[in-house]
Amino acid sequence: MPSLTRTAGRPERDRHREAVELKVLTAVDELLAGGSTFTELAVQRIATEARIARSTFYRYFPDKSRLLIRMAELATGEQFRAAEHWWASSHSDGEAGVVAAMRAMIAGSRAHAHLLRALAEVAAYDPDVGTYWRGRIETFVALVCARLQADRAAGRIPDGVDIPSTAIVLTCMVERSIDFALGSDDVADEQMARSLGRAVWLIVYGTAGDA
Numbered sequence: 001m002p003s004l005t006r007t008a009g010r011p012e013r014d015r016h017r018e019a020v021e022l023k024v025l026t027a028v029d030e031l032l033a034g035g036s037t038f039t040e041l042a043v044q045r046i047a048t049e050a051r052i053a054r055s056t057f058y059r060y061f062p063d064k065s066r067l068l069i070r071m072a073e074l075a076t077g078e079q080f081r082a083a084e085h086w087w088a089s090s091h092s093d094g095e096a097g098v099v100a101a102m103r104a105m106i107a108g109s110r111a112h113a114h115l116l117r118a119l120a121e122v123a124a125y126d127p128d129v130g131t132y133w134r135g136r137i138e139t140f141v142a143l144v145c146a147r148l149q150a151d152r153a154a155g156r157i158p159d160g161v162d163i164p165s166t167a168i169v170l171t172c173m174v175e176r177s178i179d180f181a182l183g184s185d186d187v188a189d190e191q192m193a194r195s196l197g198r199a200v201w202l203i204v205y206g207t208a209g210d211a
Contacts, residue, residue, distance in 0.1 A: 020060055023050040025074050032114035038122055065128040072119045075112035079105040087147045099197030106178055106189045113182040120179065141167045157204065170200060
C-alpha cells in the first residue's frame with residue numbers, strides 16, 4: 001500500500017522550500033542593495049540575514065553557484081512569463097500589447113536589479129552560472145523563432161526575414177536594453193518600455209501601431 005504520510009508530506013515540504021527560498025532571495029537582494037558584491041557574500045552572512053540556520057541553507061543550496069542560479073530563476077520568472085505570454089498571444093492589441101509586456105519585464109527586473117547585475121557579472125567567469133544563463137536565453141530565442149515561423153506561415157511577416165538571426169536580435173536587444181536601463185537614470189522606465197515595444201513591433205511586423 002502506498003505511503004499516505006509520504007504523499008501528504010510533499011506539499012508541506014514544497015511550501016517550506018518556497019518559504020526558505022523567498023527568505024534567501026530577499027536577504028540576497030537586500031545585502032547586494034547595501035553595497036556588498038555577490039562574491040564577497042559569505043554563506044553565514046546570507047543565512048543570518050535570511051534568519052535561517054547555516055545547515056538549512058546548505059540543504060537547499062549546495063554552493064553559491066547553485067544559490068545564484070536558483071535566485072535568478074526566482075527573480076526572472078515574472079519577466080520571462082510576461083515575455084512568453086506576449087509571444088504566445090494573438091497580437092491583436094498591436095504595439096500596445098508588447099509595450100505592456102515590456103513594462104512588466106522592466107518592473108520585474110527593477111525589483112531585483114542588484115541580483116541581476118550580480119548574475120551578469122558571475123556568469124562571465126563561473127561556468128555553471130554562465131551555462132545556466134546562456135541556456136535560459138537560448139530557450140527563449142527558440143520560443144521566438146517558433147512564433148516567427150508561425151507568423152511567416154500565416155503570411156504576417158515577409159519571406160525575406162531571416163528568422164534565427166531576427167530572434168537573437170529581438171531577445172538580446174530587450175535583455176541588454178533593460179540591463180542598461182537598470183544602471184542608468186537617463187531614461188524613465190515608461191519611455192524605455194514604449195521604445196522597446198515599438199522596436200520589437202517594427203522589427204517583427206514592419207508597421208507602426210497605436211500604443
